[in-house]
Amino acid sequence: MTFADLDGDELWSYLQERSGLPGPRANLALMLEFARGADNEDILRAVESEDEYIRCCGIVGLGFILVRSRDEAALDSLTEATTSASWRAREAAAMAVQAIGDTDPELFRATIEQWARSTHPLTLRAAAAGICEPRLLKDRTNAALAVQVCRDATEWIVSQPADARRDADTRTLRQALGYCWSVAVAADPENALPAFVSLEASDDADVVWIVRENRKKARLRKVLET
Numbered sequence: 001m002t003f004a005d006l007d008g009d010e011l012w013s014y015l016q017e018r019s020g021l022p023g024p025r026a027n028l029a030l031m032l033e034f035a036r037g038a039d040n041e042d043i044l045r046a047v048e049s050e051d052e053y054i055r056c057c058g059i060v061g062l063g064f065i066l067v068r069s070r071d072e073a074a075l076d077s078l079t080e081a082t083t084s085a086s087w088r089a090r091e092a093a094a095m096a097v098q099a100i101g102d103t104d105p106e107l108f109r110a111t112i113e114q115w116a117r118s119t120h121p122l123t124l125r126a127a128a129a130g131i132c133e134p135r136l137l138k139d140r141t142n143a144a145l146a147v148q149v150c151r152d153a154t155e156w157i158v159s160q161p162a163d164a165r166r167d168a169d170t171r172t173l174r175q176a177l178g179y180c181w182s183v184a185v186a187a188d189p190e191n192a193l194p195a196f197v198s199l200e201a202s203d204d205a206d207v208v209w210i211v212r213e214n215r216k217k218a219r220l221r222k223v224l225e226t
Contacts, residue, residue, distance in 0.1 A: 003034060003037045011042065012049070015057055016053065019053035026088065030057075031056060031057050031060050031095070034057040034060075035057060035096070042061075043064070046061060047059060047061075055086075059077075059089055059092035059093055059095075060099065062074045062077055062078040062096050063096030064096075067099075067100055067104050067107065079123065081096075082122055082123045083169075090125075094129045097111055097115075098130055101131075101133070102135075108136070112131045113145070115127035116128075116153070121172065121173040124153045125153070127149050128150055128176050128177060131149055132146050137184070138187070143191065143192070144188065144191055146180075146187065147184050147192045149180075150180050151195055153173060153177055154210060157170065157173065165206060174206055174209065177210045179213065179214065179217060181210065182220035184196075185219075186219040196211075
């Protein structure tokens with residue numbers, strides 16, 4: 001069976017029945033299978049779905065549309081998904097950009113760099129979460145970019161006034177940086193560790209929190225102990 005064999009409501013029912021929702025874990029494998037195998041029309045239709053799982057399938061599919069055609073409208077839709085009120089949709093956007101990274105490193109880095117220039121904390125979060133994926137950081141250029149993204153996102157938080165830092169979206173970015181730095185350092189200690197260690201001189205409360213959270217991660221402790 002391929003997704004092309006399913007028509008209309010049959011396709012959406014197939015996804016809903018196998019979504020794993022409601023439940024603790026969505027069926028991510030099926031999400032990727034749809035994203036790889038569906039045609040552009042079905043992907044764009046899925047993005048507009050009121051069903052959260054189907055919408056996430058479509059968002060991941062946007063990454064595959066971008067690889068095939070570098071369609072600006074698809075990039076705009078994917079960027080919009082990074083700021084969704086749905087955390088699942090935001091995770092789907094990160095999955096989409098990572099799927100781009102698996103096949104088109106140049107497009108992947110261009111997308112991450114664009115997101116990293118955003119002034120929206122959730123788009124900054126997508127840039128950090130998108131690139132801080134161990135399989136993608138085997139590429140030295142990606143690893144260097146991960147450090148830059150983490151550094152810039154951390155500096156963005158520091159630049160915000162106290163009331164803005166209490167905003168839920170900014171807290172979500174901070175939470176991501178609480179683990180992303182450790183991924184970046186583990187992937188490229190020579191380049192990333194000095195940047196991370198430099199944060200320890202800061203007395204900024206959010207930077208102190210980011211450092212403390214990353215130091216709890218086994219991957220970072222292993223680097224620090226060598």
